[in-house]
Amino acid sequence: MAKYSIxxxxxxxxxLAAIVDITTGKVLYSSKKKTKKxxxxxxxxxxxxELVKELSDESGIPLADVGSVGLGLAGQVDREKGILIAAPNLDCFNVNFKAALEAEYNIPVFIGNDVEVATVGELMFGAGKGHENYVCVFVGTGVGSGIVINGKIHSGYTGTAGEIGHITVSQDGRACGCGANGCLEAYASRTAIEQKIKGAIKKGHKSIITExxxxxxxxxxxxxxxxLDNNDEIVLNCITEAAEYLSSGLASVINFLNPEMIILGGGLVDAIDFFFDLTTKKTLAKCLPTPSEKTNIVKAKLGDFSGVVGAAMLKTYREQL
Ligand SMILES: [Zn+2]
Structure with a gap:
């Protein structure tokens, strides 16, 4: 059996792409490319x-030793057919990555969405390893989550379970990209935090961020x-507000689902302890007494690599279901 996966x-x-040892989850070589233009x-x-070839060339691992390629896509996917249905951010619609890659390399290809693969990463080699019931929440451009029940990802009737970013946290609140108002990600996503900081600066408030x-x-x-280290008031207020809303969303999830643990990930959580600590404290203060005592809130363990490791493990994860 092949020992490696991409x-x-x-x-x-x-x-972000990586070649991964599937027995240990270790990233042997990784490469990051911008998709801006x-x-x-x-x-x-x-x-x-090109990336598949680059990973093989640079790591010195021949493609003959690569058992699968997994893709995590920021958009709606058809897992069976291996098609990215829609990713407006990438200007991609109905793209058959599975067919394109398999024609080029003759290696089996597996497709999932970005939050799903990051959850697989944490489940197999991260903070979820050895646990059965938890929710992985990732704060990024949006706020997404993967629900793990009895060791398996619960994807729901239409495959869209875990859309925590679209829980309403403010009646008639800010407009969200989904068309509704007052969604969690309109307050707690990275995008929301950045917009709020830039808005305050535009209004004339002083912040070290300008420099x-x-x-x-x-x-x-x-x-x-x-x-934050310089006690910048604007940034402190914006991060505090995001933690306030995120904790309301997480407390609702804890009360509703009663998971053993919440795993929090994403660049912001990774980099800013203050945001993680404040969110944790506020979440446990808001949920019901028994889950408040028993629920663990922890950071994702694989950091930036949750997604690539999970994508590389998609084949193994799906075969064991
Ligand atoms: Zn929404």
Whole structure:
């Protein structure tokens, strides 16, 4: 049996790919590419095909030793056919990655969505390993979650379970990308936090962020951390607000599902302890007394690699179901 697998995490702004030892979950070589200019089915497919070769060449592991390629896609997917149905951020619609890659390399290809593969990563080699009932929540461009029940991902009747980002946390609140109002991700996603900070600066509030982002305008996690270390009031208020809303969402999930544990991931959680600690404290204060005492809230263990490791493990995970 092949010892290696390739995992590709295709997000809205970057592609992260890795060659993984499937017995240990160890990333042997990884590569990150921006997708900013190169959107559309043809360009993205070409890039993914090139990445598979690059990973093999650079790691020195021949493709003959690679047992599968797994893709995690930020959009709606058809798992059976291996098709990305729609990813507006990438300008990709009805792209058959499975057919394209299998024609090129003759290696079996497995497709999942980005949150699903990140959950598989944490389940097999991360914070979920050895546990049966928990929810993985990832804070990024949006807020997504994977629900694990009895050691398996629960995907729901239409395959869309875990859309925690669209739980209503404010009646008639901010507009959300989904068309509804007051959704959690309109308050607690990275995008929401950045918009709020930029909005406050525009209104004339002083923030150290103005200086930190002067080169390219991008608010990176490390800048938010620097701002917090310098007691920047704007950033402190925005992160505190996001933690407040996120904790309301998480407390609802805990009360409703009674999981053993919540695994929190995403760049922001990874980089900013203050955000993780405050969210944890507020969540446990908001949920019912018994789950408040018993539920663990922990950080995702694989960090940036949850998605690529999970994508690489899709074949193994699905075969054991
Ligand atoms: Zn929504």
């Amino acid at each position: 995992g590709i995490d295709l997000g809205g702004t970057k592609i 190169d959107k559309g089915a043809d360009k993205i497919t070409k890039k993914v095909i 930190l982002i002067k080169d390219d305008g991008i608010i990176r996690s490390k800048y938010l951390k620097t701002a």
